[in-house]
Amino acid sequence: MALSASDRRAALEVLRNAQFVYGLSRYPKKQVLDDPRDVKALRERLAAMRTAAAGLSAAQRAKLDVPWADLEAIESGTEAVWKAAKRVTPKIIAGLTPFVRDDPEAAFLIAPIKRGRKAEGAPEEPKVKEPPKERARTQTGLSGKEIAGLELVIQQRAAADDAYFTWLRGNHSLPLAEWRERRARAERSRRAEERYIEKLFTSRSVKGP
Missing domain, CATH: 1.10.287 (Helix Hairpins)
Incomplete structure (x- = not known):
């Protein structure tokens, strides 16, 4: 079923912010949470997602398999920010993107990588425990500010x-x-x-x- 005009506007605004969150959350948890600037950027974008999502109709929100409570809890600490970024954002992108595929902006939306249940979240722990050499190599990735600029x-x-x-x-x-x-x-x-x-x-x- 097609979205109403108001739902479409809200969905696109949610997705714009979700792109940044999803991109930054692909980096190792420790690397992101150890940088206050990245944590601040994540929290701000998640808050923007939450605000935009409030513009979705109740019927549309109900159709999305999204743990909205995680998005509401982002002010409670950095762990809550990370939890919302990892759990909420991919589901929002997967749930809303199909409804706006005919919009020109949809061509630039990132599609979350699908994983099986056993693989979900699995890469995260080894990343935290990597030796210094491996951690140093991840530092060459884009910073939160660079991702936002791009x-x-x-x-x-x-x-x-x-x-x-x-x-x-x-x-x-x-x-x-x-x-x-x-x-x-x-x-x-x-x-x-x-x-x-x-x-x-x-x-x-x-x-x-």
Whole structure:
């Protein structure tokens, strides 16, 4: 069943924040929780997910197999933040994404990796107990701030592209000047995304072994 307009808006806002949470929660638990900035970023995005989810209709929320209580408990401590990130976020993404697949933004949504029951959460413990050499290697991954920055430029580029391609798909009533401006915005956003990604690669290569 298709979502109502209000449910669609709420679902997309939930998913925008869930992308960041899911991406950061893929890193080892100890690495994330030992960094107060990452914990703060996770808590803020989870709170934003909670606020956006409140905009879903009661019927739609009831359809989702989501432990909402975990999302409500994120202020109780870092363990609660991690629990919500690991338990709530993948289920929200899996539950809401199918309803917004026809939205242009859906092309950039991360799909959670499906695991069997026995494998669920299994990689987490070995990561915590890895020798120093292995832990040092994980530090070369993107930080929470870098993930957020990448997410932002991708969303900006997607929005600019959509505004431009809307015209190409048939909205030819726009004045020529507006069409040129949309095309220019799309090109600027694409270049900004490319520059940001190049900057990330450069910084990774400098910090790498």
